[in-house]
Amino acid sequence: MAKKRVSFIGLGVMGTCMAKNLVKKGFDLTVYDVMEKPMEELQSLGAKSADTCREAARVSDVVIAMVRDDSQIDEVIYGENGVWEGAREGSIFVISSTIDPLHCQRIAAEGKEKGIRFLDAPVSGAKPGAEAGTLTIMVGGNKRVFEECRPIFEAMGKNIFYLGSAGMGETCKLVNNFLHILNLAVLSEGIALARRVGLETETLLNVVRVSSGGSWAVQNWDLIQELVKEYCDGKKGPLWLGMQKDMALMLKMAKDVGQLVPIAGLVSQLDTFRVFPGVTRSFYDYSPSWTEHGTSHEGNR
Structure with missing residues (x-):
């Protein structure tokens, strides 16, 4: 079977790595x-570029969107020269961004009316997984469409899961990220406690890695x-914003289905980065010299 023509929209850190792997595996x-810069980089590897989302959709069998959030997905689809204007009947639209599952379901329903098939396929594995082509990919949508796209997913990931109807990929991703955020929060507190009583961080981690307190966060401490x-330099960057977004989406999902998540509610009231495992601080042990965006907290202590 001939490989499908693929268009990739959104060349951030993750998207660029994923697109590179598609080129390496011989996809058109x-x-x-x-x-412009990431498009030029992909062109140097053999990819073609489009001037608009509409053009990208028009020339492909499968469009993958990997942008920041719901609003950017809407711009990709509904904006001027958006995907809906260019996608052909029978083509497939894949959302790999982490967005609201209910929004995915609405997009899937709209696509069906236009004869456009839909999958949500968010990913996990961070930049190293995207670079190595070993991402975990969580897919929701029609199973036949999933099987059609399996070779595309296998070019970008190692662990490919079909999870059910539209929105289920996003649902699984949000639960995964929720667990990840809580693991980071607990790890931060544990490291702070260990340091306070004189136990070196690396010694603690060496023990925990082979004990019942282990987690992905423990195993990937260096990353x-x-x-x-x-954050350790006193700034809130894209990672902080992403964590805030995902926690908000997870809480909305819990509210939508009437599920109590009290621990998530507690963590959501904290500055997410203040419970991240930093090099020397947790949210319990800030010193007067700690600054955020260059503003000292000394006057507020």
Whole structure:
């Protein structure tokens, strides 16, 4: 079976790596982003570029969107020269962004009316997984459409899960991210406590990695320290914003279905980065010298 023509919209850190793997695996790839530089990089590897989302949709069998949030997805689909204007009947639209599951279901229903098939396929694995092509991909939508797209997913990921109807991929991703955020919060407190009583962080982690307190966060401590570097430098960057967004989406999902999540509610009231595992601080042990956006908290203590 001939490989499908794929368009990839959204060339941020994750999207660029995912698109590169599609090129490496021999897919006929067209890319679009509002920034020229990542498109030029993909073109140098053999991809083609589109001038608009509409053009990207028009020239492909499958369109993958990997942008920041619900509002950017709406711009990709409904904005001027959006995907809906260019997508052909029978084509497939895939959302790999982490967004509201109910919004995915609405988009899927609209697509069906237009003869456009739909999958939600958010990913997990961070930049290293995207670079290596070992992402976990969580897919919701029609199973036949999923099977059609399996070779595309396998070019970008290692662990591919079909989870049911439209929105179920996003549902699983939000629960996963919820667990991840809570793991980071608890790990931060544990490290702060260990330091306070004189136990070195690396010694603690070496024990926990082979004990019942282990987690992805524990196993990937070095990566986490790199990811939260901006926070440790006293800044709130894209990672902080992403964590805030995902926690808000998870709480909305719980409210939509009437599920109590009191622990999530507690953590959501904290500055997410203040419970992240930083190099020397947790939200319990800020010193007067700690600054945020360059503003000292000394006057507020």
